[in-house]
Amino acid sequence: MSGIDTPLGLWDSHGLGGYELGAGNLAEDSRGRWYINICATPKVKPMQQLQLFNDTVGVDLGLKDFAATSDGAVIETQQVYRALEEKLGIAQRANKKARVKAIHAKIANRRKDFHHKLSRKLVHSYAAIFIGNVNASALAKTRMAKSVLDAGWSQFRTQVRYKSDDAGNWFDEVNEAFSTVTCSACGARSGPGGLKELRIREWTCPDCGAKHHRDVNSGKNIAAAGRRRLEAGILVLWGGEDVNLMHSLARRQQTRPHPTSCYG
Numbered sequence: 001m002s003g004i005d006t007p008l009g010l011w012d013s014h015g016l017g018g019y020e021l022g023a024g025n026l027a028e029d030s031r032g033r034w035y036i037n038i039c040a041t042p043k044v045k046p047m048q049q050l051q052l053f054n055d056t057v058g059v060d061l062g063l064k065d066f067a068a069t070s071d072g073a074v075i076e077t078q079q080v081y082r083a084l085e086e087k088l089g090i091a092q093r094a095n096k097k098a099r100v101k102a103i104h105a106k107i108a109n110r111r112k113d114f115h116h117k118l119s120r121k122l123v124h125s126y127a128a129i130f131i132g133n134v135n136a137s138a139l140a141k142t143r144m145a146k147s148v149l150d151a152g153w154s155q156f157r158t159q160v161r162y163k164s165d166d167a168g169n170w171f172d173e174v175n176e177a178f179s180t181v182t183c184s185a186c187g188a189r190s191g192p193g194g195l196k197e198l199r200i201r202e203w204t205c206p207d208c209g210a211k212h213h214r215d216v217n218s219g220k221n222i223a224a225a226g227r228r229r230l231e232a233g234i235l236v237l238w239g240g241e242d243v244n245l246m247h248s249l250a251r252r253q254q255t256r257p258h259p260t261s262c263y264g
């Protein structure tokens with residue numbers, strides 16, 4: 001750089017290692033802080049970066065299990081607060097108001113903690129996360145059950161969203177219509193659908209013979225829908241100047257642990 005004889009040390013807080021650095025200049029602001037303005041071009045070409053779409057996951061939220069992922073992980077609803085719900089019923093029937101309130105708070109805390117842990121694992125494991133936009137109205141039998149489910153799912157989505165934002169990852173909700181009935185292998189609408197068939201957990205596609213876990217199949221369809229959306233978005237981005245997304249995907253790809261070790 002002109003005017004400076006010794007090399008400058010940089011704290012690379014923006015992950016500039018993934019870029020070819022071009023010409024630049026230094027500037028000082030009114031408070032005496034120095035900035036470097038530099039032209040950065042991503043080292044990886046767009047076609048290579050498209051492979052990063054393998055680093056996405058689709059998450060199906062459900063009633064039977066809390067969630068299932070397109071990679072085949074099935075995450076059970078935590079039994080810890082299931083047990084508390086029984087105690088809550090007993091306290092309610094005995095009309096012990098203070099105890100009911102205390103148990104409610106305990107359940108809420110444990111649920112939140114569970115959502116935090118799971119969302120952290122997901123964001124740590126994948127560069128792009130897509131969650132189905134399920135709501136409980138078609139699934140739950142009572143208004144109470146519906147509101148509890150919706151609140152839980154929305155809390156979980158919010159946590160995944162803000163952790164993704166913090167990590168520079170991609171997060172999106174996708175329309176999950178037909179995600180359960182569509183075979184993720186061949187695209188036929190051959191799967192179990194409707195409330196009556198909610199009990200069917202595993203099925204074989206009559207069209208292509210693929211064997212499916214109901215919710216994992218749904219997760220795969222959600223991941224595919226997310227990828228299509230991401231691809232469409234990236235093509236637009238590459239026409240412009242916003243490379244932040246692709247860069248963050250590249251960085252996550254290098255640092256993430258193996259996802260299958262994350263669920264217990």
Ligand SMILES: [Zn+2]
Pocket residue numbers: 183184185186187188190205206207208209210
């Ligand atoms: Zn099929």
